[in-house]
Amino acid sequence: MTDSGKPAPDKRELIAALRRFLPDDSIRHATEDLRPYECDGLSAYRQTPMVAVLPRTIGQVQQIMRVCHERGVPVVARGAGTGLSGGALPLGDGLLLSLARFMSILDIDPVNRTMRVQPGVRNLAISEAAAPYGLYYAPDPSSQIACTIGGNVAENAGGVHCLKYGLTVHNILKLKMVTMEGELLTFGADALDAPGFDLLALATGSEGMLGVIVEVTVKLVPKPETARVVLAAFADVEQAGAAVGAVIAAGIVPAGLEMMDNPAIRAAEAFVHSGYPVDAAAILLCELDGTAEAVADDIDRVSAIMAQCGAGATRVSRDEVERAKFWAGRKMAFPAMGRISPDYYCTDGTIPRKHLPRVLRRIQELGRQYNLAVANVFHAGDGNLHPMILYDASRPGELESVEKLGGEILRLCVEVGGTITGEHGVGVEKINQMCDQFSSAELSQFHAIKAAFDPKGLLNPGKAVPLLKRCAEYGGLHVHGGELPFPELERF
């Protein structure tokens, strides 16, 4: 038996079947050749697949899927492997389908402001190819240099500009997807909408559970004429939280509105010298974009609001060099953590903004309980929190503590009306926390939708949506108000 609970497929026979239509350089099956695929950005989880394939054409993807479907071999699709939730973690008895060779930009249409690309095209490469037309692709996850559009769609990736420009789901028009049975389907259209159900939205963020994305048509938007950043320092996290609400309440939609707490400020400043005030409890970075006149108006209003909310010092970027410098610390916050701590674990919850002070206070309390330091960076404009737990994996038991603390932080997000993942996805990482956020009926509904696409459950099994029995095992640990979650299930 194997980790998916089925009899092990015959590896030799599978490879022989793949060789009938794939050249040898598209098939990897020796252990040393499979090593590069053993994990994604969540490197705490590792598993080499039985076989990895690197097809070049949609026809080959369809054939691979048919071969696996007939044999009951599970399939995990992979883009650049930058995901942070283990969504591309292979299965030991499964096939790893790499889309790395789907690297072509197929068509740029500057008049209709769209680009048709293969899934292995990098996020930033899209904006670079659109730049000569004064256009760009808006979603900008922090991994945009490396991450691919296929993975962005699978995870519904966000970035620092979501509040104004939306997530991946708001910035794509059309997808081609191959089902587990090898059928090629098109969702969406070249128009702004398509007939029937919104399958484009359903597929976006489905974490490789419903099909393999083989082509994406993205929307391109004009580059703003100008962008400037206000950097405001606060002696108190609650004041900074209130300032975020005040900016929004004033009718301003910033292009980006980011918060960093003191541990994050210190780590980032030591690394990149952005000029952050290291004694501040929190800083806000508020980017405004648009025409030069509109930005100038808004900069004045935002600066005034920050001051009213108690900002100790406010600085405004004077030019592009200074704007880049202000952002550098925020953008390098994750690697900065890597310098001050042997390991760090970054999680990803979203909360209604009004609960920010309470949640940050509680995270610090929890950190003290677990004897672990936590630094916070926060897409404050859209309520998306990235607590980074600092630890040392070489200390026995510390990773387990970190996972427990991470779980408690996510549960806290759910308690205040938020969610366990704003943009990183569930993957394997947050599969247990799904039981905190959803009832058994809701999870069953997800499973039914999955089965409508993949009746045999062969696509990325074990990810994104937990089995009810898994929740029963996990849920048993968390009894709320004496009421057992999932009362209809046996306990074991």
Added chain:
Amino acid sequence: MTVSRDSSTDIRSRVVDAIERRAPLAIVAGGTKHFLGREAQGEPLALGDHRGVIDYHPEELVLTARAGTPLSELETLLAEHDQMFAFEPPHFGAAATLGGTIATNLSGPRRAYAGAARDFVLGTRIVNGRGEILRFGGAVMKNVAGYDLSRLITGAMGTLGVILDVSLKLLPRPRETMTLVQSLAPRAAVENLCRWAAAPLPISASCIEGEHLYVRLSGTASALAKARTTIGGEVLEGADTFWLEVREHRRPFFGGETPLWRVSVPPAAKLDLPGEQSIEWGGALHWLKSDAPAKTVRAAAAEQGGHAMLFRCSVRSSDPYHPLPEPLMQLHKRIKAAMDPHGVFNRGRMYAEF
């Protein structure tokens, strides 16, 4: 006086009863969009009593309300806080509700510049076809836990479940608005709109009617003044009324008995079809008044990468929606069965097949 009442338990009981009797239900709230799509088979399930705002904190930019809440009531509330539904939903009648707006995914003039109803849906609470009350998404801006069933339900014409509550992202109302009108042939107007859309201009609506191009600008006074020099034309007096008439199909163009098609295409598309056209969304939405056969209209739309829906017709069409390719239709049927295994909700409202 606004009414607030939670009827979700009653609604669920009605659904459970219908499932037991295998009796199909036709979901109805304000009834203002009854003309859209196909006639649903079944006993009426009224949502009008399930109404009221559940949560609204302006600084969160999120509103959660019950499906039967009148749209006009919500818009009045938002206006008091200088906020709006940025997709500018058409009402098509005073009784229009939030639930009907989401079930039909109808969006108005701002759609091409701000997004459609589906783009602003953050979460829903529904009754599915097993009689269960389920919550998907949430009241936060970013949420990728679980499949996006809230957006799947948006625009599904009530065929996948009964929408109980909806959370929507809001936007602040623009500080200033100005509409410019100029005489221009439709083709040249579309070309201009495509060129302007590729530049950072604060355009928030466009409409080509006859030989006139109307462009609405929204933003700061300084940004509007600058954009005006690029776009040209005269300032239109009474612009709010104009855009309201466009949104509500009250312009003279929309009168008469000729079938009205909604043709959705890429913005630069050329649609050579007999009849009259009014073009919105920067060229991406063509309202076509034409007696041309459905086959002709659909072929022209499909050739341009789009689709055509028979929006209004004096005789109700048996297939108003653009037909789906067979593999997609099969997938639709499987999704319908996953949400509504006994087929109780709005049977045949979208396509005859489900």
